[in-house]
Amino acid sequence: MLGExxxxVQEGNQEDLVVKAKQFDIAVGDILLILSRSHRxxxxxxxxxLEIRNKLYGEGDEKKVANNLLLSERAVKPSEELIYLEIRGKVLGYVQREEDKWVFYYPSRIPEPFASVYRPKRGADEVLADILRNEISGNLFVGFLRTGGNTPNIPVYLPSDFLAMHMGIFGTTGCGKSNTMMVLIKSAIEANMKKPRTIGFFVIDPHDEYAFGSGENKHGIHHIVECLPDQIRKNVIGEFYYLTPVMSGTRPEIRPYARELKIAWSEILPSDIISIKEVKEQQMALLYLAHAKWKDQWIKRLLxxxxxxxxxETDYPLVTVLAVKRRLSFLHYSKVFVEDSNLSVLPQIIKQLENGNILIVNTSLISEEEQFLLxxxxxxxxxxxxxxxKSSSYWDEFEKHAEIRLPATFLGKAKNFLKDFxxxxxxxxxxxxxxxxELPVVLVTVEEAPSLMKxxxxxxxxxxxxISRQGRKFRVGLLIISQQVTPIDNTILSQINTEINMQLGNEREIEAAINNASKNLRGYQTEFRILRKGDALLTASYRMMPIPIHVPLFDKLCVEFIERMKKSEEVVEGQDVSIL
Structure with missing residues (x-):
């Protein structure tokens, strides 16, 4: 039943075991199953x-045989019957049948001595999928279970409700982070094809590659959008899904789904500037004074x-005033941040997110500080x-709380549609x-996280x-994307409850990823070193074990999705897209 x-089991404890095995093709990362029948x-x-060694029956005989083979051409290799594998690794947990289903437990027990060890049969994935069902279920596809160098046809999902507990994707250049993002965006669209829509997704695209793909991906999210039936597209995508600072540089086919990205100066608060730029105490005080004094006109007056x-007028030293002017000067030349509040699309952005839609933001044509401020x-x-x-029971109470927290320019435009939500x-x-x-989870991506979260x-x-501390209770989550773990503030890292760790650049980053993981990754250093493009270790505080995954190429998933849409004679919102 369990495989071959x-x-x-040779020896070990409830976490670390040594298995004595025949000469099979075993790889680091493989998942093996140990059948235990102790205590009935x-x-x-x-x-x-996690580690494999060739061993020869007879203590110390390996060196003698190797020496003989090196020194004499007539020396004979030992027969395969005399060679075995010593396999070391981690017990991730165990399952047992309770009321006709497998229930997972942390590794608090140990299998009996000499318990049989099985390798799940390739191509027969149902048993392993059934055993791991509670660990891989959800409504947001992230990849396929990976066992060593093999990828069984066992999809791994995340529950979208837990996105508000924050997520991180960590990996060096070329490891597959962009492809992983495209797969997640597609998964969010599919999840939102069911009622109610569950995810509002604000995606920063620093290289403008998500809409039409790049490199190995010849397709992009736009091909997913275009193949949707009209009514599904209207409900799931909404009024638009693509934001760009310059519409004239946008491909014609995406313009019906695009808006030009503009944010009004009056919608910026002093705290926004302080979040993206290092300022001294006196400069910070001047920013807050200007806002208190001139309200929505504070940036205009300072510039x-x-x-x-x-x-x-402010009774601040000239040197402080000049320093504040310098820090705000980028707004003068920005394509995104504008003086005319009538041009702002911030209310429309919020409307899309509260409606459970995705937004892809092309930031390839703007500066890093503009991207961070946005x-x-x-x-x-x-x-x-x-x-x-959350602080209100009635609309009039909400209005009072919102007026304290948000610029009047924004609220004046947003109140009507906020009533609907x-x-x-x-x-x-x-x-x-x-x-x-009752509202969708809103997930906001933070690209180049080390620069913004240091x-x-x-x-x-x-x-x-x-947000990292309190976002969960408001169903607002952060998706942090970074090549490095170490530069990010520890408070932020400690609040991330889902990690997709891909190839990392050096031992220091690997150690940081292990320390930051929501599940114990001690002993996984070797596996980190052999991860291929698209491979990852998925850890989550709400899962009981780390899950190795391979994120497939978006292109393949996109083509399959388009074919499903073509074959479906009629698609209605609320239908499970997995059956199409």
Missing amino acids: KIGT KERVFIFRV YTDANQLAD TTIVSRTIFSLRAAL YISHSDGKKLVLKQVE PELMKHGSIFKD
Whole structure:
């Protein structure tokens, strides 16, 4: 039932075991199953291979045989019957049958001595999938289970509700992070094809590669959008899904689904600037004073008013005024941040996210600080709205809380559509609000995370630190994408509850990933070193074991999805797309 018997348990404890096995083709990373029947209870222990050694029966004989073979051409190699494998690895846990289903337990027990060890048969994945069902279920596809160098046809999912507990994708250049993001975006679209839509996804695309693909991916998210039936597309994609700073540089076929990215100066708060730039105490105080004094016009006054006049009006030294002007000067030349509030699409962005839609933002044509400010403003706005909602039972209470937290320019445009999302019913006297738990999870990607989440920027407070600590209760999550783990602030790292760890650049980063993981990865150093492109170790606080996965090429998944859409005669929202 469990597969092919390859050996027996030799020794070990409840976490680390040594298996004595025949000369089979075993690889680091393979998952083996150990059948235990101790105390009249049948259990299956899940064992992950971390180290393999060739051994010869007879202590010390390996050296003698090697010397003989080296020195004499007539020396005879030992027969295969005299050679065995010594396999060391980790017990990930065990399962046992309870009421006709497998229940997973942490490794608090040990299999009996000389228990049989099995390798799941290739091509017969049902047994392993059934055993691991609780560890790989959910509604957001991330990849296929990986065992050593093989990838069984066992899909691995994440539950979208846990995205609000924050997620990290860590890996060096070329390891497959962009492909992983495209797979996640596609998965979010598929998850949202069921009622109710569960994920609002704000995706930063620093290389403008997600919409049409690049490199190995000849298809992109736009091909998914285009193949959807009209009604599904209208409901799942919404009014648009692509944001770009310059519409004239956008491919014609995507323009019906695109908007030009503009954010008004009046929608920026001092805390947004402080979150992306290092400022001294006096400069920070001047920013807050200007906002308190001039409200929505604070940036305009700081940029356009003569420095000497500002020094007189604010009673701050000229050197401080000049320093603040320099820090705001990038807004003068920005394609994204504009003085005219009528051009802003921030209300539309929030509307899309609250509606459970995806947004891909092309930031390849703007500076890093513009990208960081955009991510900060969107994160702060959705977080503030959800916090105001959580603090209120009725619409009039929500309005008061929102007016304290958010710029009037934004609220004036957003109130009408926010009523559609936030109001549950009227009790005859007042408008009763929904619970936050009834709304989609909103996931915001943070690209180039080390530059935005370094400790130096966290010392004066940051919306990202606030979201990392409190976002779960407001159903707002961060998806942090980084080549490195070490530069990111420890407070942020400690709040990430789902990690997709891919190839990393050096031993220091590997050690940091192991320390940061939500599940114990001690002993996995060797596996980190042999990860291939697309391979990853998936850990999550709500799972009981680390799951090795391979993220398939988006192109293949996209072509399969398009074919499913073509074959389906009729698709209605709410239908399980997996049957199409």
